[in-house]
Amino acid sequence: MSHPVNLSGIHHAAYRCKDARETVEWYSRVLGMTYTTAFAENHVPSTGEYDPYMHIFLDAGNGNILAFFELPNQPEMGKDPNTPQWVQHLALKVASEEALLAAKAHIEAQGIDVLGPTHHGIFKSIYFFDPNGHRVELAADIGTAEQYEELARVAPVMLEEWSQTKKAPRHADWLHELARAEHAAKA
Template sequence: MAGIDFRGVNHLALVCKDMARTVEFYSGVLGMPLTKTIEIPGGGQHFFFDCGNGDSLAFFWFPNAPEAVPGVSAPAHRPDQGDIVSAHGSMNHVAFGVSPEHIERCVGALRDAGVDCTDVWNHDDSEWGVAREFTDDVYVRSVYFTDPDGISLELAAWTRALGVGDVRHEPRSLAD
């Protein structure tokens, strides 16, 4: 739509099972400042965390929300542990940008906090999309983990600017 002056993501709103546990994980473990809290009529809550660059990650807590269905409402596994398919309209994962110089340190910090995470993945354009070693072909380095509700999270560090040559594939549909 022409005429919209996009300024990034204001916030992404997810649903958690336990707001106190969510605050402890996102503020206590990941270090995201809690910036806004809202009580919702009917007993719910809506809390916002600063995830950098003026962007926010928000969570709803509803006392009567249905349970998550792994493999439907979210991936059933981390990328290194199995199938990452999730249903149409679902949120597959949230990737937070981090500095390429600090990606290795992020793994250590997560593990020191007791968070089970992957090693650093070097994403490239090879057949499998990931390289064992960091090379000039790597465009992003990632670490994957989940929050206490099983929400798939990623710390992602761009290693080079993307350009016209990075858009090479035609979009597909089930009709193809």
């Protein structure tokens, strides 16, 4: 029996921004995204409440859309004080490790601090912040089909163990070994 909800992808992911123009310009300049669409309303369509907004849409490639809301009548943007800043982030995919390194050089040339690359076993990432304070990750997959299959195999076991112990299961320690081995080889 199939599931009654048949998803075909993410239509868009939406975040808040401080300034719509600045956000469009930054994502275009830094990440090469194309600004495609804007909606501006004085009343929220879903609730009818008065809350003027600008809703902007940027093409992140392959039909993936990143959107932002500028809300000038709302209190200043804040962050969840109980969530570490490394947790909530937007991860975007790049084609290869070489593309990741080229992106890092480009982003740093824009005067933006970049952390990484960080080796996650099956992908490598760099991290930086947009002008709104959102953490952005660029990730390049480097894993093999066998590695992804093994991760899929142990995922249910890991989730069950985590649910019972709230401690990191060791079923995928080989991911960390790959990262340590590469780091040792470069040293």
